[in-house]
Amino acid sequence: MSDHKIEPTKKDNPADRYGVVVTEKGPYLVYGRPPLNLQSIRLGPRPGGPGFEEGTRFEMRTDPTALCRCGASRRKPYCDGTHATTAWDPTLTAPMQETTAGRTVIEGATLTLEDNPRRCTLARFCQAEGDVRSLVGRSDEPESRRRAVHEAELCPGGRLTARDRQSGEPFEILYEPSLGLIEAPSIGASGGLWLRGGITLRREDGRTYAARNRVVLCRCGRSADKPFCDGTHASVKWRDGLEERVPEPATEG
Ligand code: FES
Known part of the structure; x- marks a missing residue:
């Protein structure tokens, strides 16, 4: 069983310190200077199993700091104004409220798995140590249960949530309020902006x-479910080039 079972954001409401505003036709405006690091997906064999490897920290020298959401800035992860001249569709198409449409619940031996395909970002943790659905089915075996919980709670977009079948309690990693720039080296692509900790x-x-x-x-800039990532970055092999670059300081603009 995971040792990360928590009630997210119960003790500490990060909304008091940080916030992100998605502008209608431009960047994300990040308030409060939360930590911003590269977060690389590691699926292969590694100590502790699959997970994220934290990389370079990017400073937020202004409050708010504007982060690119069109994908074309030459100062990524920061906005440089290119959204005003590049061809992209900034339309925010995702509903404001979460819906249950398309969601399924898989009942396993000791776990249930909620699956909301709309929140898939193609991080692929759900296959890292065996298919998560099969593992949930065999969750009366301690190792299968551990792997199923770990794969579900790693899912960065929240497509998957594992719950204890008896108590109904969800398993969530207790994230500090922070932002991540997702990298997926195994597929040669960069991913979205990860908002963690509520x-x-x-x-x-x-x-x-x-x-x-x-x-x-x-x-x-390619998702059909903006502002959320829908995994399109993987199919178009979008790269931000940040893993190869020394970060520059953020400036106004
Ligand atoms: S980052 Fe644009 S679809 Fe994932």
Whole structure:
């Protein structure tokens, strides 16, 4: 069983310190200077099993700091204004409220697995140590149960949530409020902007999306479910070039 069973954001409401505003036709405006690091997906054999490897820290010298969401800035992860001249569709198409449409629940021996395909970001942790659905089915075996919980709680976009079948309690990693720039070296692509720890996400008009412990926003500019990542970055092999670059300081603009 995971030792990360928690009630996300119960003790410490990160909305008091940090926030992200998705502008209608431009960047993400990040308030409060939360930590921002590269987060590389590691699926292969490694100590501790599959997970994220934290990389370079990017500074937020201004408050707010504008981060690119069109995918074309030459100063990634920061916005350089290119969204005004590049060809992309900034339309925010995702509903403000979470819906249950398309969701399924798999009942296993000791676990249940909620599956919301709309939140898939193609991180592929669900296959890292065996197919998560098969593992849930065999969750009366301690090792299968451990792997199923670990794979589900690693899912960065929150497509998968494992719950103890008896208590109904979800398994969630307790993330500090922070942002991540997802990299997926195994498929040669970069992913979205990872909001962790319940950071508030809202639109310019003040409407707020449901706060979640883990959610991924599109930063390649190609998602059909903006502001959320829908995995399109993987099929177009979008690269941000950040793993090869020394970060530059953020400046106004
Ligand atoms: S970053 Fe995933 S679809 Fe754009």
